Amino acid sequence: MDxxxxxxxxxxxxASKGLxxxxxxxxxxxxxxxxxxxRDEATLARTAEEIGGETxxxxxYRAADLTxxxxxxxxxxxxxxxxxxxxxxxxxxGGPPTGFFADLDDxxxxxxxxxxxxxxxxxxxxxxxxMRERGGGRIVNVASSSVKQPIDNLLLSNTFRAGxxxxxxxxxxxxxxxxxxxxxxGPGRILTGRTESVDAxxxxxxxxxxxxxxxxxxxxxxLGRYGTPxxxxxxxxxxxxxxxxxxxxxxxxxxxxxVRAL
Numbered sequence: 730m731d732x733x734x735x736x737x738x739x740x741x742x743x744a745s746k747g748l749x750x751x752x753x754x755x756x757x758x759x760x761x762x763x764x765x766x767x768r769d770e771a772t773l774a775r776t777a778e779e780i781g782g783e784t785x786x787x788x789x790y791r792a793a794d795l796t797x798x799x800x801x802x803x804x805x806x807x808x809x810x811x812x813x814x815x816x817x818x819x820x821x822x823g824g825p826p827t828g829f830f831a832d833l834d835d836x837x838x839x840x841x842x843x844x845x846x847x848x849x850x851x852x853x854x855x856x857x858x859x860m861r862e863r864g865g866g867r868i869v870n871v872a873s874s875s876v877k878q879p880i881d882n883l884l885l886s887n888t889f890r891a892g893x894x895x896x897x898x899x900x901x902x903x904x905x906x907x908x909x910x911x912x913x914x915g916p917g918r919i920l921t922g923r924t925e926s927v928d929a930x931x932x933x934x935x936x937x938x939x940x941x942x943x944x945x946x947x948x949x950x951x952l953g954r955y956g957t958p959x960x961x962x963x964x965x966x967x968x969x970x971x972x973x974x975x976x977x978x979x980x981x982x983x984x985x986x987x988v989r990a991l
Contacts, residue, residue, distance in 0.1 A: 733971035735760030739817035740808045742795060742852065745772045747921040748871055749821040750780070751958035755966040757786035761817065764808040766793040787812075795822055795848040796840065805855035814859040817969045820849050821871040824923050825885035827930035833884065845889040849896060857909075865908025867969045870897050874915045876980050877990045882934050883927065890915075894980050901978030910977035912968045917984025918946050918955040951986035 734756060741753040745767035757763045757780050765780070767773045770792040777790040791807040793800040808815050825841040849870060860866030874880070876894040879887040894913050901911040918924060925939075928946075932939045947954055961983045967973055968981070982988055 730972065732759050732966060734966070734969075737761045737816040737971075738764070738808065738812040738814060739819060739969065740764045740766075740805070740815050740852075740856065741819040741821065742766050742793070742804075742848070743821040743823055744819075745769060745776045747923055748916060748919065748958055748961055749819070750776055751962035752819050752821070752869075752871075752965045752969075753788070754780050754784065755959070755962035756817070756819075756969065757781070757784040757788060759966055759970070760786070762787045762789075762812050764789040764791065764804075764811060766791055766795075766804050768792060768794050795852075796843040798847075798851050801848065801851040801855055805852070805859075809859055814863050815856045816860065816863060816866050818852055818856045818860075818866070818868045819871065819965065819969060820852050820868065822848055824873070824883075824927070825889070827882045827927060827934075828884060829882060830884055837885065841885040841889050845886075846892055846896065849893060853900065857904075857907075860909050861907050866910075867973065868897075868900070868904075868909060868911040869965050869969045870894075870911070870913040871965070872913050872915045872980070874917045874982050874984050874988050876913060876915045877982060878988045880927075882930055897980075898978050905977060910968075910973065912977060913980040914961070914965055914968065915980060915982045915984065916956070916961050917982060917987045918950060919958060919961050919983070920955045921958055924955070946987075949987055950984070954985065956983060956985055 743749045744753045744765035777788045781788040789811045793804040872890040
């Protein structure tokens with residue numbers, strides 16, 4: 730299936746590794762020009778070179794701390810200057826730390842808000858002029874399965890991912906007349922470094938091994954296994970593409986059927 734991504738420009742944040750990298754690679758493989766960001770410039774430069782070498786696509790990059798408004802402004806300006814505009818925003822961020830309510834101070838709450846919610850506000854604010862000028866666009870937000878069902882020991886993520894989903898739904902209504910489609914993707918147990926960290930946190934909280942935690946989760950997944958970043962990225966690429974012409978305002982889980990909510 731041709732997703733119609735050839736010649737489109739995508740900005741993918743937090744893309745030096747994990748789900749962000751997988752999505753950027755899939756978009757590039759489908760013919761999009763991609764700009765990626767993360768805080769670590771050396772890793773970012775290496776990732777951009779590797780994605781370009783693997784896919785043959787044009788891949789730009791700029792280091793950015795998504796908790797800083799000035800960094801986001803500079804990132805968007807770089808993407809527009811490099812490729813003439815932005816058609817796709819993949820809003821991906823690192824996850825906040827694990828912890829129960831008693832473990833979290835004001836600084837942790839403030840940082841998680843800036844990392845997950847305010848970064849989305851700033852990124853969308855930045856790309857809207859270009860998308861409107863180009864007659865439309867696609868915004869895909871990477872969240873968590875916690876938008877449907879809270880996850881133990883992930884209070885910050887449970888709180889702000891749900892807020893992100895509410896914001897995305899509101900944006901989908903407001904931006905639909907501009908031809909801008911907005912969707913949220915919630916990964917379940919996808920094998921990334923972040924998942925390994927969460928599994929380790931769960932293991933410590935339960936007083937069991939990481940292997941036991943993974944066995945517990947696999948047993949709760951109807952498909953019986955963790956997913957791969959590539960499987961997740963293929964869904965993101967469709968939602969970000971012109972092939973998706975009528976799906977907006979949705980929170981879609983890529984979780985192997987783990988979450989039982991309707």
